[in-house]
Amino acid sequence: MLKLSAIQWTGLAVFFLAIFVGVPMMIAATGRTDLFFTLTSVGLLAIASAGVWLTFYIGRINIGQGAFALLGAYVSAILVTKAGMSFWLSLPLAGLFAAFVAVLIGLPILRLRGVYFAMITLVLTQVFTLTALALPITNGAKGITSIPLPGELSILGITLIPDFSTLENPRQAFYFTTAVLMVLTYAALYRIVNSRLGHLCRSMQQNEELASSIGVNISYIRVLIFAISSFFGGIGGAVFGSIAQSVYPSSFQVADSVNFMLNCFLGGLGYVFGPMLGTLVLYFGWDLLFELGKYQMLIYSSLLIFLMLVLPNGLLSLRLPKKGGQDK
Amino acid sequence: MEQILANGVYLGAQYAMIALGLTLIFALMNVLNFAHGQMYVLGGFVTYTFYGQLGFPFVSGLVMSCVTLFILGALIERFLFAPVIKRSSREESTMLLAAGLAFFFDAVILLVFGEKQRGVPKIVNGVFNWDFRLIMPYDRILICVLAILSIASFILFMQYSKTGRALRALAQDRTAAQLMGVNVDRYSMIGFALGAMLAGLVGGLLVTITGVNLGMGGPTSIKAFMMVMIGGAGVISGAIWGGIILGFMEAFGLAYLAQYGDITYLLIFVSLMIFLAIRPQGLMGKPWG
Numbered sequence: 001m002l003k004l005s006a007i008q009w010t011g012l013a014v015f016f017l018a019i020f021v022g023v024p025m026m027i028a029a030t031g032r033t034d035l036f037f038t039l040t041s042v043g044l045l046a047i048a049s050a051g052v053w054l055t056f057y058i059g060r061i062n063i064g065q066g067a068f069a070l071l072g073a074y075v076s077a078i079l080v081t082k083a084g085m086s087f088w089l090s091l092p093l094a095g096l097f098a099a100f101v102a103v104l105i106g107l108p109i110l111r112l113r114g115v116y117f118a119m120i121t122l123v124l125t126q127v128f129t130l131t132a133l134a135l136p137i138t139n140g141a142k143g144i145t146s147i148p149l150p151g152e153l154s155i156l157g158i159t160l161i162p163d164f165s166t167l168e169n170p171r172q173a174f175y176f177t178t179a180v181l182m183v184l185t186y187a188a189l190y191r192i193v194n195s196r197l198g199h200l201c202r203s204m205q206q207n208e209e210l211a212s213s214i215g216v217n218i219s220y221i222r223v224l225i226f227a228i229s230s231f232f233g234g235i236g237g238a239v240f241g242s243i244a245q246s247v248y249p250s251s252f253q254v255a256d257s258v259n260f261m262l263n264c265f266l267g268g269l270g271y272v273f274g275p276m277l278g279t280l281v282l283y284f285g286w287d288l289l290f291e292l293g294k295y296q297m298l299i300y301s302s303l304l305i306f307l308m309l310v311l312p313n314g315l316l317s318l319r320l321p322k323k324g325g326q327d328k
Numbered sequence: 329m330e331q332i333l334a335n336g337v338y339l340g341a342q343y344a345m346i347a348l349g350l351t352l353i354f355a356l357m358n359v360l361n362f363a364h365g366q367m368y369v370l371g372g373f374v375t376y377t378f379y380g381q382l383g384f385p386f387v388s389g390l391v392m393s394c395v396t397l398f399i400l401g402a403l404i405e406r407f408l409f410a411p412v413i414k415r416s417s418r419e420e421s422t423m424l425l426a427a428g429l430a431f432f433f434d435a436v437i438l439l440v441f442g443e444k445q446r447g448v449p450k451i452v453n454g455v456f457n458w459d460f461r462l463i464m465p466y467d468r469i470l471i472c473v474l475a476i477l478s479i480a481s482f483i484l485f486m487q488y489s490k491t492g493r494a495l496r497a498l499a500q501d502r503t504a505a506q507l508m509g510v511n512v513d514r515y516s517m518i519g520f521a522l523g524a525m526l527a528g529l530v531g532g533l534l535v536t537i538t539g540v541n542l543g544m545g546g547p548t549s550i551k552a553f554m555m556v557m558i559g560g561a562g563v564i565s566g567a568i569w570g571g572i573i574l575g576f577m578e579a580f581g582l583a584y585l586a587q588y589g590d591i592t593y594l595l596i597f598v599s600l601m602i603f604l605a606i607r608p609q610g611l612m613g614k615p616w617g
Contacts (some may be wrong), residue, residue, distance in 0.1 A: 061420055108605030115561055116608065118423065119553040126550050134591050169472040243521045254546055258362070258427050265424040297435035304428035305408065306614070312416035 007219070019179045024172065036171040040243060043178035044236045047185045049275035050234030051264040054189065055270050057198075058225050059115070059205040064121030064264045066257030067128035067235045068098040072234025072253055073241035077144040078137060087102070087150035088161065091238050096233025099227040104227040110219070113208075125257040132249035143248035150177075150242060168287075174243050181239065182276070185232055190272050201225065268313060330462040334582045335483060340575025341475040342530055346548060347567035348482060349526030350371030355499035355562035357520040358419055359409060362426040364527055365381045365548035366433035371397050373441050378502055378534075380448035386536070393532035394525045401524025403427035404429065431547065434554025437542050447539035468527020471533050479568065485565060495519050499562060538590075554600060569611055 027035050048065050055062035072094040079090035109120050132138045149164035161177075164170045193200055200221055203211040212218045242249040263282055266272030285303065291295045346368060353361045360365075371393040379389035405456050452466040486492035494515045497505040506512045531540065538544075555574050559566025574596070581592030604610075 006509060105601070108601055111608050112604060113608075115354065115358075116557060116604075116610075118360060119557050123550060123554055123557075123597060123600070126547075127594060130591075130593050134594065222540065225397065226598075254550065262424055262427060265421065269418065269420075294439065298439060301428050301431035301435055305425060305432060305561075308421065308425045308428060310406065311416070312412050312421045315418055 009013075016183075018138045019183075020176070024175070033169065033171060036169075036279065037243070038173045038283070038287060040171070040175045040178045041240075043175075043182040043184065044240050044243075045260070045263065045283065046276045046279040047182055048058060048233045048236035049279050050185050050259045051229035051236075053264045053267075053269070053272075054192070054225055054229045054232075054277040057205060058201045058221070058222055059208070059227075061109070061118035062121050062226075062229065063113075063118055063254075063257045064124040065229070065260040066125040066254065067121075067254040068102060068230040068233030069129050069237030069240070069246075069256070070125075070132060070249070070252040071101060071230075072098045072237035073247045074132065074138055074144070074265050075234070076084040076238035077147050077241050077247045080147055081144060082137075087148075087242055093323055095231040095234040096237035099231040102227045102230030104268050106223045110222045110226055122254060122257065125252070127252045129249045138247075139251070141249060143246055143251075145173075146243075147242060147245045147247070149245070159180065174239070178239060184272065185235075186276065193272055195254055197221070199223075224241060266304075266307070268282050270313075329456075332579050334462055334464055335582075336572075336576035336579035338464075339578055340572035341472050341479070342478055342534060342550065342571075344553055344568045344571025345526055345530045345533075346552045347559070348365045348479065348564065349523040350552045351388045351556050351562055351564065351567040352495075352526070352558075353469035353520055354556070355414065355564075356516055357409060358461050358506035359413075359422045359520075360426060360553075361523070362423065362549060363429040363545075364523075364552055365545035365550075366430050366437070367397055367401070367546050368531040369437060369540055369542065370400075370433060371531025371546045373437060373446070373533040374447050374528065375532035376441075376448055376536045376540055380446070386451050387492045388606055390532045391531065393528040397528030398521045398525040401521035402517050404524070405520035406556075409520065410513065410516065415527075427500055430515050430549070432594075433543060434534075434542065434612045437545075441542070443608055445539050445541040446535075448536055450615075451536050457551075462570075464485065467536055469543070471537060474533055475530070478526075481562065482526070491515070491518060495522075554596070557604065558599065560610030563612040566612035 013156055023035075023039060027033060048069050050060045051068070053189065054064045075097045076090040077096040078085065078123060079085040079093060085093075089326055093216065105124065113118055133140055149170055150161070151165075152161065152163040162173075164173050167173050194202075194290070200211070200216050203214075203216060204221065208218050238254060241251070246253070259282065263278035264275045265278070267278030286296070286300055289300050292299055306308075349612030350361055350364045353359055353364075374393040375386075375389035377389075378384045378392045378466055379386045381456050384392075409422060413419070416422070431473070450467050452470055453467045456462070456464045456466055456469060482556070486496060494505070494510045495518070497508065498512060498515050498519065503514060505515075509541060529577055531561075534540075551574065555570030556567060558572070558573050559568070577596050577599075578592060581595065585592050585595065
């Protein structure tokens with residue numbers, strides 16, 4: 001199982017304290033409850049970005065996560081509003097459905113590599129948006145609105161999660177939900193990377209033919225990884241739809257897909273927690289620059305370009321020059 | 329039917345030009361230029377400023393679009409892409425840079441030109457009408473002819489000029505080209521600038537018909553990616569074929585499928601996926617680019 005050094009355990013403990021105790025206390029002290037929503041968004045985007053990072057791990061540039069986030073959001077929304085299902089049941093179903101679609105689409109397109117794969121996943125995002133506009137079940141451009149808040153989850157009469165609509169601050173509840181989901185996602189990611197599967201992925205990242213020649217079933221692994229990645233995307237999208245209580249074809253667009261990829265690049269592709277940091281920095285960077293009004297985009301993009309010039313290998317390459325799987 | 333074919337030729341010619349620039353940049357530097365659509369919009373706005381606002385002749389507007397984008401492309405390559413390619417441990421890092429550039433151009437366009445749809449006065453009036461079987465405004469025909477001429481001269485340039493030969497050598501094998509005495513840094517810069525210039529030229533040509541607005545950049549990039557995938561990345565003939573095929577598919581789709589709603593692109597994408605499953609490198613591409 002996990003073999004962590006004392007420093008890593010401490011870091012982990014500090015991290016847990018920060019997100020489960022520190023942040024709610026800070027917000028309670030300052031009274032800025034809007035931060036709950038911001039941090040929840042960061043957490044959800046980090047979950048989806050974790051999926052993108054995983055496809056990077058087998059050497060594929062995935063710019064299609066927006067498509068699966070949109071799919072997850074729609075599946076959950078349709079199950080909750082049309083079939084009257086509990087949100088907590090629809091959440092894993094949304095992830096599984098996204099993974100299922102990823103297998104179907106992945107079988108042909110995962111044969112592509114490099115920029116070909118990047119381009120087709122980008123097109124995929126656009127196509128999912130168009131599909132959502134065209135299909136009757138997604139209600140076209142009007143989208144699905146007034147999705148009820150997540151209801152009660154109880155097992156054998158013991159309430160595990162209370163009904164969100166009865167809470168005085170549903171945003172806080174969403175924050176904790178997201179934090180738990182994010183921790184689970186990254187724990188899973190860490191586990192995958194440090195497992196036999198992770199070794200196989202690294203071998204594929206370096207040379208697929210070579211990996212295949214020594215007996216790695218590359219077509220199985222890449223579909224599996226793509227499905228896991230899309231599962232994360234679907235989960236992230238489903239919770240997002242539930243918080244916003246609405247889903248539109250424009251909820252996740254090409255720009256979002258590109259942002260998921262940027263999060264991974266910015267955080268650094270060699271580090272499991274890179275996408276989380278990248279998401280936090282990008283999202284808060286964008287929010288902080290809001291004060292600048294119409295120059296927001298200009299400064300934001302200039303900073304991105306500048307950052308790329310100074311740190312072409314991601315933010316985490318600053319502090320941890322020796323660790324991580326910096327390949328190539 | 330004649331109408332659909334004519335529309336196909338018209339769309340195909342303009343698409344091929346967009347794809348040419350993208351594929352040129354990709355072939356030379358292995359950079360997927362996300363900002364290509366934005367460069368196209370920028371070209372449109374330059375022509376709009378010179379021809380529509382300041383009242384210079386249309387041709388001078390086009391020339392200004394080309395010159396501006398050429399210089400811009402050269403500067404971008406020299407000061408942004410070249411250093412990042414040199415220092416990054418992964419080639420893909422340039423994608424972040426390209427995406428950042430796309431955002432940057434969007435911001436600049438928003439600040440300088442605003443988000444309104446802009447149009448220019450028609451360059452030629454009148455409509456070509458052949459017995460109501462084929463109706464085409466004269467300016468569309470003119471733009472189509474100009475686009476085909478530009479493509480032809482670009483191919484000739486690549487085939488017979490010294491610069492073109494150097495660029496093709498660079499695309500085939502960077503190291504070998506360097507060993508043969510090609511100044512790799514300089515020709516990468518020229519190639520990037522040429523690719524940007526082509527985007528600007530199409531933008532300048534099309535501003536007379538479709539006008540130009542801020543939001544056109546992203547979708548244009550996506551279409552260009554599709555064309556490059558159909559034809560094969562980094563191959564000039566592939567880009568032209570990709571453009572023509574997408575143009576015709578769109579023309580037919582709009583004619584026959586419009587009554588079923590907005591499913592043309594959905595079908596194009598599904599067929600693209602099936603096609604790529606059979607032939608992952610596209611029509612003309614080398615395997616794995």
